[in-house]
Structures are given as structure tokens and as C-alpha cells.
Amino acid sequence: MAEAAFDESAIARIKQPLARGRAYQRAGQWAAAARAYEEAVTIEEAKERPRRNPFARTFPGGGYRLDGRHRVAFALAMDRDMVGARSAWLDASRTDEALASWVDRFGHLLQQDSHRTTATSLWRLIDDTPAMEGEAAALALIQSARDPEVLPESWWFVAYVHLYRQGWPRAAYAAKAQASMVARRSSAPPSTILDTLRCDTATAFADAGDLPTAQSYLNGHQTDEARELAIGLARLAANTNTAAALGANAGRDDDDERFCRLVAGRSIAIVAPGNTGIAHGAEIDAFDLVVRTNFRAHETISAHAPLIGTRTDVTYFNGNFEPENREEILTSLRERPLSFAVMRFDDPEALALYRAILPVRVGTIFNPYYRMNAYAVPKIVHDLSRFGPARIKIFNADFFLGDAPHYSGYLNYDIKLVQSFLGHDVLRNFRLVQKWFRAGIVEADDVLTAILNLSEDEVINRVAKRLAAPEGSATPQV
Secondary structure, rough: OOOOOHHHHHHHOOOHHHHHHHHHOOOOOHHHHHHHHHHHHHHHOOOOOOOOOOOOOOOOOOOOOHHHHHHHHHHHHOOHHHHHHHHHHHHHHOOOOOHHHHHHHHHHHHHHHHHHHHHHHHHHHOOOHHHHOOHHHHHHHHHHOOOOOOOOHHHHHHHHHHHHHOOOOHHHHHHHHHHHHHHHHOOHHHHHHHHHHHHHHHHHHHOOOOOOHHHOOOOOOOOHHHHHHHHHHHHHOOHHHHHHHHHHHHOOHHHHHHHHHHHHHHHHHEOOOOOOOOOOHHHOOOOOEEEEOOOOOOOHHHHHHHHHHHOOOOOEOOOOHHOOOOHHEEEEHHOOOOOEEEEEOOOHHHHHHHHHOOOOOEEOOOOOOOOOOHHHHHOOOOOOOOOOOOEEEEOOOOOOOOOOOEEOOOOOOEHHHHHHHHHHHHHHHHHHHHHHHHHHOEEOOOOHHHOOOOOHHHHHHHHHHHHOOOHEEEEEEE
């Protein structure tokens, strides 16, 4: 990006320090930009607003914008003041010296004029996105980065968020791929990496298809998250014996054993809430077990019986749906209990209420690719697969690429597609289910089969089309 003409007096008259800093940055006056950004940080901190950390590994919920001190650090680094930049970056990230080696590399790269030019141009992806000349220009800019480590993993991830919200999924996924690449290149070896970064690093290698290296970060580390990730990655690598052994070694409580007796050797229909308009009801009801997401009331199901069947044997609840609809759910279950309910979180109060009516267990979480949050159906497939079902078929799931994301009565609100696609990462969810489908782990109805036969490029085109719909929302249909 060419530097703008520098008019010191005009820039100095800009009252808002953040805007003033951007003006200095566009003019290539990095020291002045750093001072203005520091002033902006001081004002924000005086308001006692909590800072959001782009290095936060909890997703979703964090890392959607750069902290003000990252701007300070970037400007100081561009001014070749790496002592100040190092201090500002580590302070902004609220982390320890584990990042220091990366910050030093960042500074080394920015001493080189070619990298300085690249970094200045790339920074526009989050600071000046609306002014860019369309998605093609943003994509070309990302692909021109010879060394993506000229900017940190967190910056690339924030760019992914900004570009997605701009309605540019192809550029957004290119930015996320760069974030994943930087995560791999800057990772410590498995023997020395911080435990808090272990699973995230493993998913970055899984993202690139390097499952052996991903597994090496998990070996011998049996936290719940690491265990489920290791089991799922073994299954993705078609190492079914390894997956089974890892699952057996993890141990099962009484609720798991009871669930296993229900699931093992049975044919299972997983019924998602999508409205494909195809009457699968009779086929669904013919399975040994019918599993649904977020059961609400028997009446809601029976109202759509030709499309989704009448039976519900097992339901999986997510963390948002169940608390909001608890009384309605409990009332319906007291009238006619299900065979089992699976909760997302270990909430003692909720577990006690449901256990007074039916068997309950806490399910597992599985997010095998870089910074994805699996949709309900992939999580259910992973969880059920640990208990030896004979067959799993998915109905009424289309990754929200269809016109009707759920049948009427399922939710009380419309789904905001940009939030769903962005927060869950629809492309990586597609990639996961497609691998299972091709490996014969799951079957799919006709609509989902057609989607799973698409290429990733075609899926991104479908995402872009959906995002272009008015207001980026989707309305349920009967």
C-alpha cells in the first residue's frame, strides 16, 4: 500500500486518537501512529472496559478484534523499536514469555523492507476492509504474502472474522488458512509445548491433513479434551483399533455403560432440525433408535411427522437451547419420557431435574480442525461412534445451506447465518462429515448426500450465496 501524502497539521487536528493513528499509519509515520494508538488505549482503559484478547483460545466468545496495544506494538515494530513493540505485544496478549520468541521473529521480519511493505498492505484487511475493491482484491492480497508469519496467528484469525462479516467467505477462509499455517510454524515441539496450547496446535496440524503430527501432541495427555481429540483423529485416520483402545482406556461411568447398552449394535437415525421438504418420516421411524437435537415437546415433533418421523428415543441438548426451554421440555418429558438425554455440560442442577425423569449422561466434545466449533450433528456422530452402533444415518441436515434451516416450532428466533457460518466454521464442519461419509462411518439422506459430493470450492460458493441473502438471516418454514 503506497503511503499517503503527509500533512502533519491536518492529521494533528483529528480529535479521535484512533483515527489520528490510522492517518499517521497511512502516511508511514509509525512513531506518531504509536503515540496516537497509545493515547487511544489510555482513553479506553479509563472507561474500564475489559480488553478482548486475540490470543484467547476459547472459541467462540473472544478474539474478534485486535486489542489497542496490538496496534501500538505493530506501529512500534514498523518504526523498528522492537523493545517497545515486544513489551506492548506481550502486555496486549496478557501472556507469558512463551510468546517472546515469536515476537522476536516478528521484529526480525519487519526489519526487512519487503516484509514491511507486505505487513502494511495486509493490515488493511482488518483496518480498512470496507474500502477494499471487493473480495478478489482481498484474496489476492492474502495470497501475495510470501511469509504469513510477518503477522501473527491472532491477526490472521481476526482478519478471518472481519472478512466473513464483510460477506467474503473465500477471502476469510484464505486468511484462516494462513492463521493455521502460522500456528504450525510457530509451535513448540510436543515435548515442550504448554499444555494450554496442546490441543489447539494438534488441530492446526490436523487442519493440514498431518494427522500423525497432530496425534504426537496428544500422546500421553489425557485431559477430556485431549482424549476425545485423540479418539476422533484416530477414527479420521481409519485407525479404528487405536480409536477403540483409546476409548476403552478413557473409562466409562455408570451412565456411559447404560448408554452403551442402548446404542451398541443398533441402527441409528440422527434427525437434524432442517426442513428439506422431503418426507423421510417412515424411514426414520424404522430405525432401532431415533436421535434428535434439542427435543422440545412431543407435539412439535408430531406436527411434522411426514417429514421428520414421530419417534424420539434420545435427545442431545446444547448449552443454549436447554436452559431457555427447560420448563417446556420437562413438562413434555414427564408426560412421556425418552430412553436417554445427553447434556452438553455438567450442570448439577439440570442433571438432577432430568434424572428424576429419565437416564441422563454428559456427552463428549470433538472439534478436530483448527478453531472450529462443530455443529450438533458432527458432535453427536462422534459421541455415538464411541459406543459401537451398527449403523448411523443423518437426516435433515444441510449445514444451513438450504432455504429453511429448521422446521417451525424448533426455535423461537431466526438463525443469523453469518454468526452460524463464522462461529462454527461451516467449511470445516463440511470437511469433517464428508470424510466420515466417504469412509462409510455415516450415511446421509439425498439432500445431504448431494452436498457431501460437492467440492470445498462449491461449498464456499453456496456459503457466499446464502450470505448474500437479505440481512444474512434464515427463517424457518413449516
